[in-house]
Amino acid sequence: MIKLSGISKYLDKKFQRTFILRSIDLEIEQGEFVSIMGPSGAGKSTLLNILGFLDEPNDGEYYFLDEPVHNLSERQKSEYHKSHIGFVFQAYHLIDELTVYENIEMPLLYRKVKGKERKSLVADMLDKFNIVAKKDLFPNQLSGGQQQVVGVARALIGNPKLILADEPTGNLHSEQSEYIMQLFKQLNQEEGVTIIQVTHSDAMAAYGNRVINLQDGAIVTKNPY
């Protein structure tokens, strides 16, 4: 599903080049549940953003479903965001002015899903994550864990093949974290969704079936912790 070869990301500052990612080679198959780990500043978020087309590498090639990403137009990228990729963020990133219901519904609006179908899809989601009672609340009326559940629901409603999660449990206490991880595991196993998450915690990484260690922008075999 994902094939990176020689991906580098660097910053040029006053004749000095600082590498954030150094020549990353990586392949991820459909249906994997991958955890990216590494110390702060290792380049994990950068890598994830590149995987999600939110950032562009300076060097190297990236094939997504055998499609060369550097050849994709903005519009095609948006198409993939609508139909293939779902994001979950550490800071949840819900839209403050929209209710739970409306936040979850929003991706469907960009996909021009008809009203009726939209309603039933959102209702399914609310049901699935047990937040029907909260559907008319605004994000600031929810706890962090609840917000993250909404974030996951929003990422899933578009029925993505791939979920990219940057420290999804970073702001949550352990009970909430476990709940989110259980969800991911279930999605991965039952629905075959590919999941790539960034995490600092071995416990969270344990939910997945593969760990990639990053250090100073390069993949290392050994667990750096």
Place this chain on the structure above:
Amino acid sequence: MIKNYLKIAFRNLFKSKTYSSINIFGLSVGIACSLLILLYLTNEFSYDKFHENSDRIYRAWVHEDYGDGDIYWNTTSPIRLKSSIEQHIPEAELVARRYIYNDRVKTSQSAESFSESIQLVDPEFFQMFDFELLKGDPEAVFSQPTNLVLSETAAKRYFGTTDVLEKTLLVKVMDDFMPFTVTGLIEDHPSNSSITYQVLIPFEQAQKLFSEGALNGWFSVSPETYVQVSQSSDAEKTRAKLIDMMKLELGERWPQSNYTVGLQPVTDIHLNPNVPVGIADVSDPTYLYILAGIALLVLLIACVNFMTLSISRSTSRAKEVGIRKTIGAERTHLMYQFWGEAFLMTILALGVGILFVEFMLPYFNQLSGTALNFHLNTQTLSLMLALIGFISLVAGIYPALILSGFKPVEVLKGRANIKSNRSLFRTGMVVFQFTLSIFLIASTLIINDQLDFLRSKDLGYQKEHILVVQVDDNPTQETGFTGMMEEARQRTDLLRSQLAAVPGVKELAVSLHTPADQGWMNADFRDTNDKQYQFNINLVDPNYLGLMNLKFIRGRTFSEEITSDLQQGMIINQAFADALGLEDPLNQILPGPDFQNHEIIGVTDNFNYASLRTEVEPLAMVINPVIIFSGIDNIGVASTQPKISLNIDTENIPKTIESIQQAWKSISPGEPFNYYFLDQAVDRQYRQEEQLSRIVTFGSTLAIIIACLGLFGLASLMVVRRTKEIGVRKVLGASSKGIIILVNKEFTRLLVIAFALALPLAWYAMHSWLQNFAYSINIGITSFLIAGIITLIVAWITVGYQSFKATIINPVDSLKGE
């Protein structure tokens, strides 16, 4: 999707109520202001377009060129032009003349008569123009020479009803009241018509009003001649035909005058200052452009508020942009969304703005001297659509173009690199707003200074406490100007004796013109070397110059005791002496070959008998007009009715006027008593400038209010951002005063920049405007300084209030959040 956008838009609106209301309020004031001014402008530009055939109706002008710049160009034309055009120009479908003279009318029942402007028109007038004939047959209203058509207003004035057909109205034509039968009732002319009318009689009556020479000559111009050409006519060919026509009419005399007749579109009359003024009303388009400019400025200032607000909120909106992009929104979606929000805001503001318009319209009409109406029709609707389009485009430009381009990685991480360009943009906007505000305030101050100057300049004559009574008398064929002035003098003598016992009246005198009259009698002649002299003429009685308190540079005023003064005496002004090149003009004569015996007995200084827009022109004042008429080549006459000036006491003016009125009634029974005060008439010359000043004041007040509203919002945001800093400083022992100064310092710097930008702009604009006047103030730095200080103080108060509010917060509260 639209529902989702609307929800976001409304929730954002309500989330920040203060800013939203500042925004909507400011914008609606801006909209109201520009709607009003746009209404005014469309009215001005709609003049004379309501005639169905307005694109085919023209006003004829005549142009004579004798070489050496000796050119006469008039939009009044010879009386005989109509028949020539009908004969030689086949594409001329209709030709209609109009001529206005002021005289008296009365009903058969009443002994009293009224001053009226009486209009002679050809029957074609009613076919050519779309003034609706409410009663009467348009084909036959003027079948008799004594038929008459009344406007609705005039009908009500004289008969108290519009049921006026077959009634009789007596109209003074030359010496006598003539009975006319009302055969038509015509709607009042629309407010956007340069052709106005009250009482219309057939043009045939011109036979009685004009001399043989004027009726048949080519070199005397009186009526306006309007021509409606056929649809298929070719302007170029018509022009050539008109030239051929004149060559044919004048034969071998043609080359001497190069006499040309041309056509000016009727829709061009109102706003084209380059064509000479005829009978139709005109206005100066410069003022329209100034107004349009002010509307645009106020609107821009309001839009800028809108932009600054959206920029200050862009942090939270940027996050939304990032989120939307990660779930598949394209940039265009976001542009639609942000522009849609601006659109929504604008619609709300428009709603409020329309309320303001309804509320302000009467006041605005008073300001601008118009009678505008506001109702929804295609015109106002399209105006509003254009406004909405313009505002939402401008106001939404920042979020739509810049916010939508943010990269999700950057905004979601909250990186700071959007911040610096944002504050630069915001700074630019504040500077822009205050530049405009200072510009408008400085302009207001300078315009008002000039107006004060116009009103208070020593004009070289006494204008206070002078009452002017109009004598409704025109020179007739028998009497001419000599007889008319003689009669007016006799009347004045009678009046003087009647008023001898009235303590309030000091002196009386007759003159043909008084200062501030629109257009004095003017003439020109050539000396033996063919050098041309142009000058103005006033016919006076021996007392007039004394009454006006004119200052003499040489010689003396007229004396009743000296008989030769009455017959031959002439007094000129210094400008005429200069034009004649005479060091000492006393006892000299004008250098023309044909002048009858005359003698210059005095030279006055250059008193400003015309408005201060023009330099003082050469002037000759005589008691006996013949000595001038005998020697001149051309004469231009605008008004022919003499006036009696009375110098009255300041005390008990109403009673004095009442006594004068009674005396007037007894010596001229049935004649209306029309009077005005000279100083008011002089001030009225600057009505247009006064209007301008009022409207600019209005605009600049709005501008500063809107700009300060924006500043208020901005300052509060800045204070919110800096609350922590203020808290820290307070903990460190800074005084509240010090903190307020700190916050104000930032804005003060921006104001100084705005001041530096506004200064040259305002100077240039005002300098150009002052070129309209021959006499004007010097632009000093004071007006600019005052404008700058006003703006600074208002801004300080606004910002100071906000920062004061921040300083009284307990520092513990503001620091706790961290």
